[in-house]
Amino acid sequence: MSFDLDAYLAERRRAVDAALERFLPAADTPPATVHEAMRYSVLAGGKRLRPILVIAGGEAVGGSMDAVMPTACAFELIHTYSLIHDDLPAMDDDDYRRGRLTSHKVFGEAIAILAGDALVTLAFALLAENASLDVVTEVAQAAGTFGMIGGQVVDIQSEGKSVDADTLEYIHSHKTAALIRAALRSGAILAGASPAALKAIGEAGSSLGLAFQIVDDILDVEGSLAELGKTAGSDRRKKKVTYPEHFGLEASRLKAKVLIEDAKATLAPLGPRAEPIRALADFIFQRRS
């Protein structure tokens, strides 16, 4: 029987959504405004890709979904905080995200900044619940200036400039891929992965993360407001550097495909337990939003 990715994703997305609902303070808990803002952005209905990668990373070495759930949700909170801050007027100045008004358009800039701050802080509280200092370190590094924030800094500084392929790869591998790699690795660490398995999963994560961002760039060029939930072509309008801009659409698609196949090959020694990650790899390549 072939792996049913749709059922796998739907089941895990439901479990992640329920856990996020539980971990986030209620919207009427004082100070209510910031809790409302946190919930507005987190519960806006994303794909939950990063939490599901944490789960799949654990499952690939025999772990269970429930055992990694606080860490899985922590990744969604960190991802969401980065989106809230990226969307601010001083940053990318976006009015829409996932088809809804961005946080600062609804709650004002001050609350949006604080909601982002609160999400990253809550994320570390959740990581502590899973009782692995290695995972706290993993996430702090992947989300910091040598990871996600570093990519965002260079991305902002490259706007409107012509950059070389190295800079483009730096931005993508740091801004997006670092956290995706850390998600897979964190699940595997919590499930007690061997050093060899952890290495393979980390390498697959780097490839998947970079492929994810390239596909994102392609979708941005191709997409429409309805499909993407944010103003399509916004990267080009803001003169962001993108893969398609630099290498063309066809070469970008090929690059993403090669990365996906690399990731799957790297996972071969893990056997059938890594099937969810392989299916997620295909999903990342084929997704339309």
Add this chain to the structure above:
Amino acid sequence: MSFDLDAYLAERRRAVDAALERFLPAADTPPATVHEAMRYSVLAGGKRLRPILVIAGGEAVGGSMDAVMPTACAFELIHTYSLIHDDLPAMDDDDYRRGRLTSHKVFGEAIAILAGDALVTLAFALLAENASLDVVTEVAQAAGTFGMIGGQVVDIQSEGKSVDADTLEYIHSHKTAALIRAALRSGAILAGASPAALKAIGEAGSSLGLAFQIVDDILDVEGSLAELGKTAGSDRRKKKVTYPEHFGLEASRLKAKVLIEDAKATLAPLGPRAEPIRALADFIFQRRS
């Protein structure tokens, strides 16, 4: 021989400054701009009160300075990140801090936001170095929406409004006291404090933290640009709620004094090892900046 607070503070401040210098990425490490911005704000020469409280909290139960240093520095990073974000145009809109231009005036808003984000992230990496999940949890709670961020949210929402004494105390105990309490407690946790000692240190921390903020309010009313390094009277100009505004200067001084004495009384069972915390309590009351 009486306790020499000046020597105690100077020695610990030097050690903390040296450790911060070591823990922060070099200003020319890529992406350089954000590292430069992080260093600009952290190494602007504060009192290092929070790190010294971590150290004193450890010493009060027999711990050593070196053993808690990563955690001590993490508190300074979290304090600094909160200042950078508080100073943003969307928040308190301050141009000066500690006598220098604020981060966003020097580096622009985008980098200031990201430098703050990077500091809180690095703080959790440092906490993980000290290998106590209890401390990670302690800090995440004290810095989150039920602590520092919660206080900041209510502070912003109270601007220009007349608020009652309960709200004023909520703001102060959350915005400032929560982190000060957590600093003392974290040092004590790392040094293996007994439950009774930890309880006493935590209670002293709550009193000290509230006293610290009341003194801050008094200094803001009384201060001058030269003394405070930020535009004095800025709280009043922005119609922030303050203790002196609400209760008058004399009653505010008395309230702070009572809190300081409460803290010292709470620490009595800890004996001479808590002498640094007692001296810090007096320092908090008597400081002129």
